[in-house]
Amino acid sequence: MGAESEILNNKIFALVDCNNFYVSCERVFNPKLNNMPVVILSNNDGCVVSRSQEAKALGITMGIPYFKVKNIIEKNDIKVFSSNYVLYGDMSERVMNLLAKFTPNIEFYSIDEAFLDLKDISVKDFTAYGKEIRKTIFKNTGIPVSVGIARTKTLSKIANEFVKHNSKLNGVFNIVDFHRMDKLLGQVPVHEVWGIGGAFGRMLMSKSILSAKDFRDASEFFIKDKMGIIGLRTKYELQGTSAVDLDEVLEPKKAIMSSRSFGKYVNNVNELEEAISQYTIRATEKLRLQKSNCNSINVFLMTNHYKLTDKQHTESKTITLPEPTSYTPDIIKYATFVLRKLYRKGYNYIKAGVLLSNIVPESPIQLNVFLQNRDHAKRDRVMKTLDNINVRFGRDTLKIASSGLSQNWAMKRQHISQRYTTNWNELLTINIS
Ligand SMILES: [Mg+2]
Structure with missing residues (x-):
């Protein structure tokens, strides 16, 4: 990496994560639990969702069903609690409010984790700043936190993980200028x-x-x-090059939705089919961009609930596909099949949508043995070509005919400006007279 990119890439992120958060919340109000093995169970007391250090040491694994560890729990007198989400939610809010005082640039990542962007904070010693964060949270809420500090969000996650497994670090690990990165x-x-x-x-x-x-x-x-x-x-x-900013997530999406309100009421099933096809095209493009396949699709249809004089019909249906796929023509076929099941004549529909779910990485693909005669490589090539052309020459340069050419149902966007930068037909034109 050249010196130039170092200069351009001068971000500093701190990941602050509450230790064994649900257990820690219980301990704040019940100090007798300190140094004791404690576990918290999920809704309906199904699975273990939080464990104290002592419970981890006894071999209780994350997510394990309660009945499977009942023996260990009884034998070791492990304290068991049902989830108290009202308490945890409130404690989380207190922690996050305190964290927000350390930087204006903060992402509340989950109930017990936040990324802080420290770039614009005028401190020289980020380790000391991390210790200050830790001290403040503990003093004001009683919750212990771990702080990982690095040049990227991904590295701050790694630093944070080391904090949890290394008590010598005293809760803060700063790897901004760490010299043994290879080893780490x-x-x-x-x-x-x-x-x-x-x-x-x-x-x-x-x-x-x-x-x-x-x-x-x-x-x-x-x-x-x-x-x-x-x-x-x-x-x-x-x-060490920051590629994921605050509020950006790196994980592939677990579900992809494409839906829109129509520009007019639609009661013709052919028009609805065009719309559903168009939404499926959008959703499957996103699916392929993250190199994924989906196993399930959901289609929904709704009338305008605010128009009280109209008959109402809102329904959705999910189906499981015979094999994971991102092949647009197949998914359109299934989506329109579902649509025709949902559709009722005589209703004024205002909105429809497609949700792709049960998403898995595109490779290694698990093929359905009954469908193996299909030429997957060829289908992949077709989709790749389609995507490449549409990226190069603008959205919908090449499209699938079932999405309709006129799209009378499409949202009204009379006041939208031209897509100057993404569509060849909408480039800025200059008249020279
Ligand atoms: Mg945590």
Whole structure:
């Protein structure tokens, strides 16, 4: 990396994560629980969702069903609590309000985690700042937190993980100018890197990419080919180049929705089919961009509930596909099939949509043995060509005929400006007289 990119890329992120958050909330109000093994159960007391350090040491794993560890719990007198989400939500708010005083640029990432952008804070010693954050949160709420500080969000996640497993760090690990990065990243299993996860992790391990370091050093071409732009950004992040800003998520989306209100009431099933086809095209483009397939689709249809004089019909239906796919023509076929089941004659529909869910990485693909005669490679090539042309020459340059050519149902956008930069037909024109 050249000096120039170092200068351009001068971000500093702190990831602040509450330790064993639900257990810690219980302990604040019940100090007798300190130093005791404690677990918190999910809704209906189904699974273990939070564990104290002592409970972890006794071998209680995250997410395990309660009945499976009942024996260990009784034998070791582990204290058990049902989730008290009102309490945890309120404690979370207090922690987040305090964190917001340390920087105006903050992302509330989950109930017990926040990313802080420290770039514009006038401090020189980020480690000391991290300690100050930790002290403030503990003093005001009683909740212990871990702080990981790094040049990228992905690295701050890694630093934070080391804090939790290394008491010598005293709750703060600053790797902004850390000199033994190779050794550090070599210790992080690749599937534990933020945004990579189990399925990609297995694929990478089969290619001998075992650690965060291996991933950082793997070929750009290979990563882009197998994991798309998301994988590439993770690689840059591990190299120390910030590629994910606050409020940006690196993980592939778990569900992709495309829906819109129509520009007029639609009661003709052919027009609805065009709309559903168009939404499916959009959603599947996004699906392929993140190198994923979906296993389920949901289609919904609704009338205008505010128009009290109209008959109302709102319904949605989900179906499971015979195999994971991102092949637009197939998904359109299933989506329009569902639509025709939902559709009722004589209703004024105002909105419809498609939701792709049960999303999995596109490789390794699990094929349905009964459908194996299909030429998957050819179908992939067709979709790739379609996407490439549409990226190059503008949206919908090439499209699938079922989405309709006139699209009378489309949203009214009479006041929209031209797409100067993304559509060849809407470039700025200058008349020279
Ligand atoms: Mg936590």
